[in-house]
Amino acid sequence: MADIALAGADTFAASQRLVRARRMRAVTQVALGIGFPLLLIAIWEVLARFGFIDQRFFPAPSKVASGMVSLLGDPDQRGRLLIDIGVTYERLAIGYVLGSVIGVIAGITMGLSATVRFCLGPLVSATFPTPKLAIFPLLIVIFGLGDPSKIALVSLGVFYMTCINTLSGVLYSNPLHRDVATAFKIPAWIRWTRIVVPSALPSIITGLKLGLGQALILVVSAEFVSADTGLGHFIWDSWQVLDIPRMFVGLVMVALTGGGAVLLGEALERRLTPWVSH
Amino acid sequence: MAGPIAATRERNPAVSTTNAQPPRADAGPKADVALDLRDLRRVFLPRNNVPVEALAGVSLSVRQGEVVAILGPSGCGKSSLLRILAGLDRDYSGAIDWHVTHAGDEADRRLRSATVFQGDSTLPWLTVEDNVRIGLSGLHVDAAEAERRIAHYLGLVGLGRFRKSYPHELSGGMRQRAAIARALATEPLVLLMDEPLAALDAQTRLVMQQELLRIWGETRSTAVYITHDIGEALMLADRVVVMTGRPGRIKLTQDVPFGGKREVAQVRADPRFGQLESALWRSVAEEVGQSLTQTRGGE
Secondary structure, rough: OOOHHHHHHHHHHHHHHHHHHHHHHHHHHHHHHHHHHHHHHHHHHHHHHHOOOOOOOOOHHHHHHHHHHHHHHHHHHHHHHHHHHHHHHHHHHHHHHHHHHHHHHHHHHHHHOHHHHHHHHHHHHHHHOOOOHHHHHHHHHHEEEHHHHHHHHHHHHHHHHHHHHHHHHHHOOHHHHHHHHHHHOOOOOHHHHHHHHHHHHHHHHHHHHHHHHHHHHHHHHHHEEEEEEEOHHHHHHHHOOOOOHHHHHHHHHHHHHHHHHHHHHHHHHHHOOOOOOO | OOOOOEEEEEEEEOOOOOOOOOOOOOOOOOOOEEEEEEEEEEOOOOOOOOEEEEEEEEEEEEEEEEEEEEEEEEEHHHHHHHHHHHOOOOOEEEEEEEEEEEOOOOHHHOEEEEEEEOOOOOOOOOOHHHHHHHHOOOOOHHHHHHHHHHHHHHHOOOHHHHOOOOOHHHHHHHHHHHHHHHHHOOOEEEEEEEEEOOOHHHHHHHHHHHHHHHHHHOOOOOEEEEEHHHHHHHHHOOOOEEEEEOOEOEEEEEEOOOOOOOOOOHHHHHHHHHHHHHHHHHHHHHHHHHHHHHHHOOO
């Protein structure tokens, strides 16, 4: 009896030790992830203060921060920033939804029908490597200088990512799953909706995640080139008047958007494909 | 409406080597035959365009309620044979006669064949019960009947408490049992098993062999069981068929004398088990040796 109780206590102590070690590792990981960038900022601060780098272009982080605070504190400037963010998000959202819906449907259709695949496959692979921004002037010719050309550019980038990944998911996901559908004589509709598409889902989600990154790059680039609204314009405009802290505000907003999108994508992935070890 | 006994024949017209053979003389198929394979041939065309003969005329009858194990060296075409029977490969020549004992309505509620695959074939996005249910979606069974079968067959394979679990929450052996329940739930005329225990560890495999014997005892399934494990073939089958190396043909057929109700430990202790095992081993080893020298010669 005593032995068993002792063994129990030992097990408890050992498990406590393991829990502590695991928690310690998690804390260290987060601390390094936050601490290292802070270190870089500190180095930047020192270099700027002591005049190793040109303060006109790389003002010390403290100056950037105070500039940002005063900008965000000014209702007028803050209002304009919020409008720019809103405009960019709208272009991003419409372009992303359009591009990904068309991309996923095209990918599944190409997977479903060899004829469609033979028709569209070479076209898609041949046009995919073209930098999308290179087509932007053409899109302006077609859709005009306003929002539609920018939305079209975003959709185009998202379309390729989702279409190609969806197609490869449909074609190359576990062939055993399709064998099950055939061997059990599962009707075509159920086969597609409950076997082939779920089987391709990890790949489809990869496409959707890559598409998010593409969309953000393209919307900001398009706004650099041709816009008088949006975050891209905000950044470009700040650079042209050499308002560096204002430029950094724009950059931080873009970075936050990108980071948020990645987190959203990963949460979606865990929710939709819990069987894949992420 | 057809009579109580009907037969469906699949004959692939691609190559008409069997045309010389006259149709069966006896009017009705023998009552106790479940499945007749006649002169099945399969040729593959690899990328180098040199045809490879995988099956060179396999003929075999499987009786109702009989478990036939097909044994052979790797690459002998046993899996090709199973894929043809499962309907996964249609580029064969020869004839397959399925003797459907009940025509009409009954046939819509049972699959002609259901397959248990070698790898993990559960669908990871479906719960265990939905994995079984989706196997019934090609059949005319109503929701109540589907529910009855799911409960019955998951209970039979010991997964009654795991209906709502997802495959990734289960062990490999449990996933394979879910796949077996999915096949059994279609109440197939012939159960096809392609090395279903090969991916499991040795202990789990022994337990599963005993489980299969018990399940077959209860369902009285007709089964074609592909394996490369001689002991497993003897343990599970009523008849062992040894195939030659490529191109695959039937080399010999061995009846297994251990009777209907078996215990794994008992069968292993039976002196005839050892004798049969070594006899079959010699027969298979010959083929393995030949296919090895063939491979070496081809290099």
